[in-house]
Structures are given as C-alpha cells and as structure tokens.
Amino acid sequence: MKTPKLLLGLLLSxxxxxxxxxxxxxxxxxxxxxxxxxxxxxxxxxxxxxxLKNGLTVILSENHKEPRIQTLIPTRAGSNTDPRTNTGLAHYLEHMLFKGTDKFGSLDWAKEKPLLDKIDDLYEQYNKTTDSTKRKAIYKEIDRVSGEAANFAIANEYDKLMASMGAQGTNAFTSFEQTVYTEDIPSNAIDRFLTVQAERFRHPILRIFHTELEAVYEEKNRGLDNDGRKVFENYYNALFPTHNYGQQTTIGTVEHLKNPSLIEIRKFYDKYYVPNNMAIIFAGDFNSDVLIKKIDEKFAYMQPKPVEEYNPAPEKPLTAVQTREVFGPTPENVTIAYRLPGAVDEKNKVLATLTDEIMSNSAAGLIDLNLNKQQKILGGSSTVQAQKDYSVWVLSGRPKQGQTLDQVKDLLLSQVEILKKGQFDERLIKSIVNNYKLNQIQGLENNNSRAYPLLSSFIISKGENWLSNVSSLDAMSKITKKDIVDFANKYLLENYVVIYKRKGKDESIKKVEKPAITPVETNRDKQSEFLKTVNDMPMADIKPVWLDFKKDIKKGKVGKAEVLYVQNTDNELFRLGFRFKMGTYHNKLLSLAAQYLQFLGTDKYTAEQLSQEFYSVASSYNIQSSGEYTTLRLSGLQENFNKSLALVEHVLKNCKADEAALTALKERIIKSRADSKLNKGAIMQGLMNYAQYGAKNPFNNQLSNEELKAVKSEDLLKILHELLSYEHTVIYYGPQLLAAFEANLPKVHPIPASFIPFPEKIDFKQIAQEKNQVFFADYDMVQSEISWVRNTVPYNPAQTPTIDVFNNYFGGGMASIVFQTIRESKALAYSTYAYYNTPSKKGEKYSLVGYIGSQADKLNDAVAAMNELLNNIPDAEKTLEVAKKNMKKTYDTERITQDGIIYSFLSAQEHGIEYDERQKTYDAIDSIHFSDLKKFADENLANKPYTYCIVASEKQVKPDDLKKYGEFKKLTLEELFGY
Incomplete structure (x- = not known):
C-alpha cells in the first residue's frame, strides 16, 4: 500500500x-x-x-525532544551478495547475530565449542548427502548433538541484555543491499548499548542453529502464503534477468534452505562484516562529542579488509512488454513495473520521485483524481522502490466487480500516457515540493524519520550523496514540466512488466517440510558473567514524566461544545478533531456516509475540485466512524485554519446527491466485501469476534448486501448534513492560544443552540467461555494460524499493574516466556504471542488472546505448547526481573506529547479514572512477584475453557482431528462477515 506522502499543501506564501x-x-x-x-x-x-581510523562510518543526528535514541547498525551486504549456491545466507546470518558470542549466550564456552564444531561437520555431511534415508539419519544426529550443545547455551540472552536497559524495537532486517540491526534505547543506556554491540560483532557464535533454522523455514512458508510477496518476486525476476535483484530472493530458495552451511555463513560474516563496510547511526538525545569518543573506543578493535562490492554488468534494455501470472487465494489485482535508473543517479532519483507524485499523491495525482475519485477501479496507486543499482516504478490497481484485470491495466496505462503528454498542471510540481518541505519539518521531531534517510544514504553511497539528499528540495524546485515529460518519454516505454494476480491454486508451491526437532534447553534463568557485568554498569537517572490532566490539558467552551486544548509550541501546524459519541453501533450508515462524501460535489465545487481546494490550502481531513465514536479530523497550517475548516463546513452542509457515484460506490463495496472474504487476516478477525461476542458481534455488524443496495442518497445526505448538529467535543492541538481559538472557532464553525439527540445504541456483550470450542475456517494456505480467546472479568484499575507485568513477562516480546518456549526451544512457530487485553472502557471484560502461526503439520504440537504455558505459567525469576527492568526504564523515558495527551485523557475517562494509569503501574512494579502472577494466571487462565480460532486448509488440517480440543464448529464466511 502506498503511504500517503502529500497530506498538506502549500507551506510558504x-x-x-x-x-x-x-x-x-x-x-x-x-x-x-x-x-x-x-x-x-x-x-x-x-x-x-x-x-574512524579503521574505516567505520559513524553518522549522528541530535534530537533532544525525548530521552531516547534510534540506533541502526547496517552492513552493506544483503541478498545481492549471497553466493548463488547459498541463497538466503545473509538473512540466515541476520538471525544468528542474536545468539551471542563466546562471552554471552553461553554457560560454558569450553564445553559448548566442541559440540558446535561437531554440528558444523554434521551439516557439511548433510549437505553433501543425497540419499534421503542417510540424510534423515544425519539430521537425527544433528538434532541430538544440538540438544546436548543447548545445555550450555542461554537462549535470548541478547534480548535480555537489551530489555534490561529499556530498549524497544529490538529487531533486524535484510534486503537486497543491506542487513540492518535496529534498537530504540534510552539516552542513559549508551554505555551499556555500545558494550553489548561491540561484543556482539566481535565473534558471533552460530549456536541453537537448527531451531532458528526452523524459524527461517516458517518465514519461508509464510512467504509462500503471501501473494503480495510472490507478485514482488515475479516482477523483479522479469525486470532483472541477470542482476541479483531478480535472480535470488532475500530469504533464499527452498533447496538452499534445506542445505545450510555454517561454514559458508561464517565466510560471509568474515567477508562483509568489517568496519569499512559498516556504519553506526544514532538519532536522538545525546552529545555528539561525547558519543563519538565512546564509539571509537568500543569499536577500535575491528580491523578493515578490502571489500569487493557486488558490481554486475548493466542489464540490457527491455524491449518488449513481459507478462506474468501469480495464483493464490487473495483478491485479484494487477501490477505494472518499470525499470528506472538507480538512486545513485541523483537527478534521475528526483525526476522519478516527482513523476511518481504527479501520478499518485493520495490527493491530487492523476490516478487519485481520474481513477480513484471517479471510481473507475476499486483502488489504484503508484510508488518508487529505490535501490542503488536500479529503481523500480510500480503501478497497481484492483478491479471493480465485473471488471477484468486487462481493463484495470489499460486504465493505469492511460494515466501514464497522460503523464507523457504533459496533460497536468505545472503548478502541481511546486505543491509537491512544498509538501516535501513540510514533511521534512514534521520529520525532524521523530528519531526514525532522521535515522532511516541516513541509513539509505550510507547503503547507496556510504553517505556521499547526503549533500544531494539535503539539497533535493532545491533540485526539485528547479525541475520543469518539460523535464518530467522528457523523463517519462525516455523510460516509460513498451518495456514494462505486467503481473496478473489471479485467484486460484498455486501449483508451484513447494513447502519446506518440518524436520524432526527435539525441544532444546533454553536456560532461561541462567546468566553469563558478561550479562552481569553489563547490568552492573551505571545508568544516569532519568525521571519519568507523568501526565497531569488538570495541568497538561486546558479546557474551554465554545457555545455548548467542550474544548480540549494543548498548545503546539514547536511549529505552525494544527490538528483539529470533532469527536461525536455516536458510531456504527448507533447507525450502520455512518461509515457509508463518510465514504460517499469523498465522491460528492457541492453547489460550488465538483468532487475533484474539492480535492484540489483542500490540497491548495495545505490541509487534509477525514471522518472515521467506529463502534461508539465518530471523529472528524482536520490538519494543516494554522495560517489556513479558517479556510480549511470553512471548506469542511461547506462540504458537509452543501454536498449534493450523485446517484452514479452512489451506484459505483455500492458496487465497489460489494466487491471489497468479496475480497475481504479472501483475506486470512480478516477471516481470523471474524472468528475471534465470534468467539468473544457470539453470532452477532461488532465485526459482522454490517448492512447485508441487499440492505446496502437499498440505501438511498437522501439517507446518507441527511447524516452528512446533520453531522455537525450532534453534540461533539472539540479537540485542538496547534499554535493558537486557547482564548483566541475560542473566539475564532464560531466564525467558521457555529455551534448549534441545541444538539440533535444521538440514536439508540446496540450493545454487544462479551460471552463467557463455559466449554472448550473450536471455531474453524477453511483457507487454502501452507501454514495454519491458531488464536486462543477467553473473556474473563470486568475492568478493574487495581489490576492494571499486575496485568502489565504479566504481559511483559509472559507473552510480549522476544524475551518473554511464550516466545522463548514456543519458538526458541520447540521451534514451533515464526510468530507467537499471548496478551491479557485490557478493555477499552469501564464495564467491559478483559480477554486473553494468544496466537501461533505455524506449519500445518505442527498444529497439534503448537496447541499443546501454548496450553501447557497457559495452564502452568513457568517460574523464571531472571526473566521476570528483566521484564520489570524493561518496563521501568521504558516508563522513565516515555513521553506522551502533542494531541496524544488529549487522547490519553479521553481513554482514561472511558476507564472511569482521572489519572495517568502508567504511574500506578510504575510505582507498583517492584512489589510484584512471581507469586502474584501465578495467582493471577491460576484465577483467570489456568485450566479454563478457551475458544480456539483456527484458519487453515482442510487439506492440511483435518477437522475431525480438531474435535479433541473442544466442540467443533466450522463457520461459513457469511456467518463471520454478516454479508
């Protein structure tokens, strides 16, 4: 999905x-x-x-808005640099860089090492053996020796090290040209962080390999079930017949996954993980002069080596359209992809960016106005995927009911022809430039928005193109319409790839089969001396900052409407909200009316002109209607506040019926509904709602298709015309002083003397699980997905601290009990978690939601593993200690700011409290012990009835086998979706 980039218009006058x-x-x-x-x-x-002297690049950008730092440690090596005989190797290595060194992650390195050496040898034998019987025998020996070696390993000690210092977002990713290790750390954890990272890259040990390999297998199988990934791989393969972009995927082939070589992985590490090929990027709260010295001291041990970069011969020009088909269970769509010059070529990068934005900017682009606004397709967009050697420009579209993929393709290509002919307003270029400038200002407040452009610059040019990055707005402002038309006519020829994603069975899928793996010891409560040393390192004191709703929010009044106000002292942007205590539980037509509005004109403007008007005054608005609330949000520049709000008022009060637009909207909604029934995530959501609320639930609280077809324009216009006459709370975050805001608002938003009463609300009651049940939905996929659902007791603020600690200890994050047991020890899943969810308001019940996504042939083992944990929560003192430390350090540095303060206040109101609930948890953390968690789990979770929600293929998972878990019911899609 394309991220909206042009949310606001003209920045400067x-x-x-x-x-x-x-x-x-x-x-x-x-x-x-x-x-x-x-x-x-x-x-x-x-x-x-x-x-630095050893060639290590260090890039620092200070931002003192909050006491946290986004860190990235990239290596300029990814799947492009994988050997053709060992694809997926860079990604393997990424996983293994979390397993520790000879100093951490091990209880006794001297005893562990000989066993790991033996495992190395066994894998080499395994790779050279073709006889299936002999391979199974060797793997059985790998499993045995791995189990023995695991007795000396400490699983997830890296995650514990990071959690103990208050890190968040512990992760990594691999792509074509990079492998990147990410952490978000408190600003007082720099010494600990650098100590851990310097050790991490000193001498990584490939321990607990075969269970982590199984996690990679799971990731591969998830990819086989991901039609979007298959489309991506197909157009890259077609665009790049020789370049590794198209010739080897990041995760690797099934054959190579089955035959890993630890020796080759180490060779890869030694070749590319050298200082002159790596960087350390910090964005956040630090002193650069102090930090650079610390980084230098910690990483001076790294020795540079010559690095041979991947430098393939140029691809030959594509001279014909290439067509591919992808089959799978998800909805049909079409993708068109063009090969463009790489991001190293800065002028072409700027031209590609402008070309893409003119085509689709989520507001006033050619696709936005000519296709989406006119409802000629179900939805369309474009995006640029920028890489070092080549970039790719991608257009995508989804068909309406009765529309063929070829028709969607032709409509998308018709917009390309409009672009090539220059049939667009040249003023749009300046608006795009202004919006990028505005987004740059907004991004300065966010550490991520700082760190990732720096990462891109390092990967593409080792930072050398940062000058052109900083000056890109200058370069964009000098681009003319002729430049863009010339660029389009040079590169957008009959040289594209078309991928038709069709619904149907993918006969090419070759699943990675489950090997026989014996659960390994995780030693979850053991610690290395290195961990103890790091945890003993001092951290400067940072005091938490709690919200004081009486001080942090100012309350005002405009007529009969309450105003909740927080001032923006940073810049000239505003965010305005009108919050109505009325949602789809009150009127199912609310969300439909909001959708209809975007296609309507008024007595003064067409629908397309309205989009252009909002764009021209630097504003965007939307209406979101959920179960109990509807919120109208407007954002933009304060200088255009009155004009922006006046436009919203004008649209709502003067929108006119458009029967053709309504007919098209209904047809698109019906097609979208049919598509939703092909989405496994939506199906699981339906199952879980059915489990929590019964046959009539919030998820299927929908108009039937027949009811939808019967809706009239006057029904929807009445809702829109009357919306601002209902009682609403005014939410304002912006630079204007409260008194001035109160005086100004009625000029453009008159408040009625009396409000229209809200319609009666449907109440959905959570059901009690009195017996084990299995709700099953059939879906054609390799994997199986299982969710556990249990409603418990009504919300009680006194329980919040215990629940928060329980979630952090038991089921949240890579250092939790659930993750360590199910993924690390038993290798049963790539993704797993379990949370005790807090309801959104007072009076509603808590619910336990657990999840495992695993291979279908592991379902029984996966269910047994989660049930064992739910019925008898393990006592792991050190894990609990880590969870509590992480919580306290996170609270120390967490800052709720801007209009987040107001929405936190509204959430507290819903829970019947008048304080920042985080403070109560923080004060109670140290007094919560395992006995408290055990008592909590025994009372609410252990040996209690659950509803198992399972999405899987009946060809992989037999329904009769599921009856042992409880009363079995296969639900139809109509029962789940309500239409």
Missing part, C-alpha cells in the same frame, strides 16, 4: 525560488571533541559524518 536562492548546500569539515567530521551546510538534521 513566498516564492520557493527566493528561499532556495538564499540557501547554499555544500560539504564542510568540522572538528569538535578531538574528532573531525563532515557535514552539509543548512542540513536541517545537522547530521555529522565521521570516519
């Missing part, structure tokens, strides 16, 4: 040419704290680029 004429961008050298660095003048992120 003066000429960008004047602005950029006063701005100079160039590389400069600075020296501070004894270190020399490079920087780009007028860089809003003020990024510093250091090169």
């Amino acid at each position: 003066f000429s960008l040419n004047i602005l950029f004429a006063q701005t100079k961008f160039e590389w400069k050298t600075g020296t501070s704290g004894g270190y020399t660095y490079r920087y780009v003048t007028n860089d809003p992120m003020k990024a510093r680029f250091y090169k």
